[in-house]
Amino acid sequence: MSEKELRVTKIENGTVIDHIPAGRALDVIRILGITGKENYTVAILMNVESKKLGKKDLIKIENRVLEPREAQLISLVAPDATLNVISNFEVKEKYKLEPPETIEGLIRCPNELCITNKQDEPILPKLKVVKGSKIVLECIYCGAILTSEEITRFIL
Amino acid sequence: MWLNRDVISILDFNKEELLDLFSKAKLIESLKENNLKNLKGKILTTAFFEPSTRTRLSFQAAMLKLGGSTLDLGEPSISSLAKGENISDTIRMLDYYSDIIVIRHKLEGVSRYAAEICEHPVINAGEGTKEHPTQTMIDLYEVWKTFKSLENLTYAIIGDIKHARTISSLILSFSIFKPRKVYLVSPLELRAKEKIRSFMEFNGILYEELTTFSEVLEEADVFYVTRIQKERFSDPYEYEKVKGSYIITLEHIKRMKEGAIILHPLPRVDELSPKVDSSKNAAYFSQARGGLYLRMALLRAILTGE
Numbered sequence: 001m002s003e004k005e006l007r008v009t010k011i012e013n014g015t016v017i018d019h020i021p022a023g024r025a026l027d028v029i030r031i032l033g034i035t036g037k038e039n040y041t042v043a044i045l046m047n048v049e050s051k052k053l054g055k056k057d058l059i060k061i062e063n064r065v066l067e068p069r070e071a072q073l074i075s076l077v078a079p080d081a082t083l084n085v086i087s088n089f090e091v092k093e094k095y096k097l098e099p100p101e102t103i104e105g106l107i108r109c110p111n112e113l114c115i116t117n118k119q120d121e122p123i124l125p126k127l128k129v130v131k132g133s134k135i136v137l138e139c140i141y142c143g144a145i146l147t148s149e150e151i152t153r154f155i156l
Numbered sequence: 157m158w159l160n161r162d163v164i165s166i167l168d169f170n171k172e173e174l175l176d177l178f179s180k181a182k183l184i185e186s187l188k189e190n191n192l193k194n195l196k197g198k199i200l201t202t203a204f205f206e207p208s209t210r211t212r213l214s215f216q217a218a219m220l221k222l223g224g225s226t227l228d229l230g231e232p233s234i235s236s237l238a239k240g241e242n243i244s245d246t247i248r249m250l251d252y253y254s255d256i257i258v259i260r261h262k263l264e265g266v267s268r269y270a271a272e273i274c275e276h277p278v279i280n281a282g283e284g285t286k287e288h289p290t291q292t293m294i295d296l297y298e299v300w301k302t303f304k305s306l307e308n309l310t311y312a313i314i315g316d317i318k319h320a321r322t323i324s325s326l327i328l329s330f331s332i333f334k335p336r337k338v339y340l341v342s343p344l345e346l347r348a349k350e351k352i353r354s355f356m357e358f359n360g361i362l363y364e365e366l367t368t369f370s371e372v373l374e375e376a377d378v379f380y381v382t383r384i385q386k387e388r389f390s391d392p393y394e395y396e397k398v399k400g401s402y403i404i405t406l407e408h409i410k411r412m413k414e415g416a417i418i419l420h421p422l423p424r425v426d427e428l429s430p431k432v433d434s435s436k437n438a439a440y441f442s443q444a445r446g447g448l449y450l451r452m453a454l455l456r457a458i459l460t461g462e
């Protein structure tokens with residue numbers, strides 16, 4: 001992260017999610033279930049200049065480490081995001097998110113007539129991640145399509 | 157190529173595989189005496205969570221003619237499903253008893269899921285509003301027998317484009333065998349869903365939506381006629397107003413091309429007048445009979461690889 005991008009103070013411990021496509025920060029916040037009533041600091045920067053993406057969003061969360069499930073979901077709305085784990089003001093770990101091939105049990109199929117939406121069936125929704133300019137999810141069972149914009153509405 | 161394959165969507169198969177299947181079916185059809193009894197000891201189970209006597213009987217007849225045996229889950233309303241057993245458990249149980257399972261369900265994705273949990277092959281015999289792969293194989297088989305090819309033909313598909321799974325499944329197959337043009341003829345309310353239209357656009361299938369078939373009578377090679385159900389209309393008056401426009405009569409037949417054929421997945425109501433049955437263009441009984449051979453070829457190929 002360049003100095004120029006650091007519009008807010010560095011965090012001591014926590015997570016910085018960088019290289020979120022401009023406009024998707026709020027989707028990431030939704031995935032993380034952040035409501036603003038938490039007792040930790042959250043900084044959301046939107047439309048920051050970026051060499052790589054033109055414009056990008058960025059989120060800093062104090063005292064929180066992301067779970068694998070959350071990282072997987074974020075990779076669907078921000079496939080180029082990098083995750084920085086901060087400890088003692090230092091970047092302790094840094095890795096690029098990689099959208100998985102399939103996403104299982106985290107997002108439900110948008111098709112109400114799909115077997116995976118039937119109650120009392122021991123079946124996990126499974127969606128194939130179709131990678132293109134934007135990510136699209138496709139139900140393995142019924143073939144229904146979920147666009148990148150709709151994803152946060154179907155998180156389980 | 158076919159051994160142990162599941163049949164979930166027509167899109168699971170390519171040109172070569174389908175043409176191979178049609179040749180197999182034709183061979184079986186040409187044998188006067190059926191001596192293909194090599195499925196002895198094998199059990200086919202039909203599990204029709206949504207009733208369809210014809211399709212079920214057709215699969216059972218195909219299996220019996222090949223020397224195999226059949227089981228049937230029975231009416232969903234009187235089987236254990238009515239007592240609240242879930243679909244997954246039912247399907248697992250059927251898998252223990254059967255060598256091949258044929259499923260029909262109104263929910264989508266059931267057969268793909270069944271194929272995932274079953275050790276034995278699963279055939280989708282109609283599902284949701286989109287898939288009916290064996291019906292499409294039968295439709296294509298009849299067209300292939302008639303025209304010796306499946307490419308570059310003009311189709312007029314008439315009826316409930318929006319809900320009929322036979323139509324949707326047939327349209328999926330147009331990405332495998334490219335038609336010259338497809339006319340989708342239906343009342344405005346029953347036009348193709350957005351998904352189907354974008355599928356055709358994505359696959360470069362030339363199509364046009366019409367509300368009457370009059371202007372394509374001279375042009376189409378294949379007329380694919382389906383039933384229009386009153387229940388599908390939000391306004392019953394609208395149904396009464398349009399229903400006559402989708403009935404094929406002898407007058408229409410006179411205007412058709414010499415070799416044009418009329419297909420129908422059956423059962424029909426009144427969209428094909430019985431007077432049409434004896435015309436040279438009526439191919440729907442031949443199609444239904446061919447369906448038996450096609451399903452025989454399919455079962456035999458899946459269970460023996462032959």
Ligand SMILES: [Zn+2]
Binds near residue numbers: 114144
């Ligand atoms: Zn689905």
